[in-house]
Amino acid sequence: MSRIKEFNLPDLGEGLTEGEILAWLVKVGDTIELNQPIVEVETAKAAVEIPAKWAGQVQAIFHPEGSTVEVGTPIIAIDTEPGAGPAEQSTTGASTSDLPTPSAASLAAVEVAPTEGAVEPGLIGGPAPGGRTAVLVGYGPRTTAAKRRPRKGAAPAASAPAAAPVQHSPAPVVPAPVRSPSPAVNGNGRSSGPVLAKPPVRKLAKDLGVDLSALTGSGPSGSITREDVQRAAAPAAAEPLTVTSPVSSAASFGADREQRIPVKGVRRLTAENMSRSAFTAPHVTEFLTVDVTRAMKALDRLRGRREWRDVRVSPLLLVAKAVLLAVRRHPMVNSSWAGDEIVVKEYVNLGIAAATERGLIVPNIKDAGRLTLRELADAMTDLVQTAKAGRTSPADMSGGTLTITNVGVFGVDTGTPILPPGESAILAFGAVREQPWVHKGKVKPRLVTTLGLSFDHRIIDGELGSKFLRDVGDFLADPEATLLAWT
Incomplete structure (x- = not known):
């Protein structure tokens, strides 16, 4: 059993699906105790401190302060036996701002520990229904792949390549969320599968005239973020306009003196x-x-x-x-x-x-x-x-x-x-x-x-x-x- 354990963001109550990391209370290299508060997270209801599930040494922090993380996503890695000498596969002290993409061999060495204390209502120690991961309260994201109805005219998704045999080399381990395979690409180089983007991002793309299917997402599981849309719209916005209509001038007036506050939490x-x-x-x-x-x-x-x-x-x-x-x-x-x-x-x-x-x-x-x-x-x-x-x-x-x-x-x-x-x-x-x-x-x-x-x-x-x-x-x-x- 690996001594490096990943701690997933738990369900903090009433089926909440995500939380924003307000502040890390520990840093890479710190020695922590069982139930010591390690991170402050704001959900849609309140700001709460989450305690450590294990004692040990912090090996990696996966998400910086200010990021929004879905329930069930790994947020920190802990070495539960820091005094036992070098591990066969150990986690280096990676920072939140520069996490390299892990190899298949490095990911295989990390144990993702299940969240404790989650049971099906009425069944002590029962499994979570519907292929969902057990969490502190309620049920987290599904562990089985969700079935989607194929869109009309869409090409079948490309199957993921077979994984290479795991080489047990002493490569450093930097755990990070594994991305799902990319959707199939048609002859124009655009994705023919479903586009992963939240409703606010889709609205922004529509307002800026950006085709989401032509973008490569940088978010979790390849999802498209606001930054992806804004980068795609930047070249078009930089082109000089030959004709300026009164309507467009009125719409842009005072835009540099507006404050936009994200609606969240x-x-x-x-x-x-x-x-x-x-x-x-x-x-x-x-x-x-x-x-x-x-x-x-x-x-x-x-x-x-x-x-x-x-x-x-x-x-x-x-x-x-x-x-x-x-x-x-x-x-x-x-x-x-x-x-x-x-x-x-x-x-x-x-x-x-x-x-x-x-x-x-x-x-x-x-x-x-x-x-x-x-x-x-x-x-x-x-x-x-x-x-x-x-x-x-x-x-x-x-x-x-x-x-x-x-x-x-x-x-x-x-x-x-x-x-x-x-x-x-x-x-x-x-x-x-x-x-x-x-x-x-x-x-x-x-x-x-x-x-x-x-x-x-x-x-x-x-x-x-x-x-x-x-x-x-x-x-x-x-x-x-x-x-x-x-x-």
Whole structure:
């Protein structure tokens, strides 16, 4: 068994297919321990640190920081017995920027270790179905070749040449992903097989007038990248134009002062989720303006108690408590639409929308309805701090049932929030402002806020939504009196 082992990028949760390498925490030549964090990866949900599966010495790093890697792709090679002397086939200290193409003999000496801990649901130690590689959570890419329907008029793909016998020479090993055989080439020198390119790359090629079938891809498995398309378009762009139309001049005006931001990671997932929710669930939004002067005084009294002096106490804490108590009175609000049935949850995984450097994320507090007020305060503080530090795990953002978004921290009065997918209600909490208010028959300055409740009208009708929002408002208007009345 080879001592040089490759570690593949694992599935980090809920079937995620790729991740971006943010930072390597080790370098070639470093001695590492079991479960030591080795790389920070950003998925579509969060940035996570991946621990080492083996102790040993780093022999090679296959992908530089900033690259996007598919699940199941080798990212690092580790010598598990660095003190045992020279290996028969050893890995040289290759850098991420200059990795030579390995020979068949060198690849044969590297053991690709299977990912541990992945089982088929319900079967302890069972194999992954459908020819897929077992991963940490879910299933990774298929290990069997995918069958494609041949395109009309396409030439049959050229079969791969037989591999030469492996020569056991002491050639250095630099593991790298093996590319699949190139597609067949027709008489014009162009590929007659399927073109490997992601949708954004295909759109770019269409906009620039580049024929993808005429390109040789430099990406994984021969896929065509944005850089390939841009290089192919560069000569054409450099040719002088004999005629300049007003339309083309207007289109190019200001292009050198535009910034183009790739849509990926958290921003991409947010866009996909919001689009799916907005065009799937029929949204209704109701608003309620509440005098929260008594609630703010109650918070001041709470902060003054000895046992609460080290606790972060904010108005959002009372809003969260109000929502949890109102759910007990109206359980249907905490439900989801499942096609032929409505699933009413007896637990509340309370989501708190958090703005981070990577975009908006919505981690949730599991079974928040069972927590005391002090436990809820601690959980909310931990949730926000973890999100701001970019350390929220995919599990913490999964399974939410009801969400609160605090737009008031940005000085906004309220809004019409979009439902997170799978949830039936979301509450927007606006800024608390001092305003003139009729109190006991007289106009006085009072602390006032506006709540906005969006809900799925397939599940929650106007009456139920109004009662739920009214109960939240009643609690915030006088928490102590309302709590006594409800218990």
